[in-house]
Amino acid sequence: MPHITLTTDEPGIRGLFRFRPETAGPLNALVEVLLRAESTLTPGERELIAAYVSSLNECRYCFSSHAAYAAAQLPEGMELVEQVRADLASAPITPKLRALLGIAAAVQRGGREVTEEHVAAARAAGATDLEIHDTVLIAAAFCMYNRYVDGLATIAPDDPASYAARAERIVADGYLALLAEAQRRS
Numbered sequence: 001m002p003h004i005t006l007t008t009d010e011p012g013i014r015g016l017f018r019f020r021p022e023t024a025g026p027l028n029a030l031v032e033v034l035l036r037a038e039s040t041l042t043p044g045e046r047e048l049i050a051a052y053v054s055s056l057n058e059c060r061y062c063f064s065s066h067a068a069y070a071a072a073q074l075p076e077g078m079e080l081v082e083q084v085r086a087d088l089a090s091a092p093i094t095p096k097l098r099a100l101l102g103i104a105a106a107v108q109r110g111g112r113e114v115t116e117e118h119v120a121a122a123r124a125a126g127a128t129d130l131e132i133h134d135t136v137l138i139a140a141a142f143c144m145y146n147r148y149v150d151g152l153a154t155i156a157p158d159d160p161a162s163y164a165a166r167a168e169r170i171v172a173d174g175y176l177a178l179l180a181e182a183q184r185r186s
Helices: 012-019 020-034 042-054 060-071 075-084 097-108 116-124 129-151 160-185
Strands: none
Touching: 012 020, 012 060, 012 129, 020 042, 020 129, 020 160, 042 060, 042 075, 042 097, 042 129, 060 075, 060 129, 060 160, 097 116, 097 129, 116 129
């Protein structure tokens, strides 16, 4: 049960966006840039970073959502997402992605936890400064999103199919298109 009275029964951050729609635009614009804009990291890889941080933060709604979005865009699907979640060190991913996820985990613990060694390992694995920057920002942003969702005790569906259905729409249309659609219905 949410800590505040929401104006909709939509789960997670979607319900919060309906409650305070003026925050929905900027927060969705940020996630659209971070997870879907032009990048040398694929949208699936960036969604995996968001899902991994959400898992570390134990945010069920955000992990389930972004795990589904990542799975829909990675050839290995949910199996890879779960392998990364269970054991980053042995997951079948590139050394670059492993190093970037290591940076994301450090950010999740605290911004000052990111060390020169983390950055050097990412660079040695082929990560660019932009990829390192975006990884840090994705991780920091998802720490905020996770705390927003869990701090207000939003509801999180148990059915993985609900997240998979939303994933299809995110992959096809992006975050801003879904926001515009939701605002039209309000």
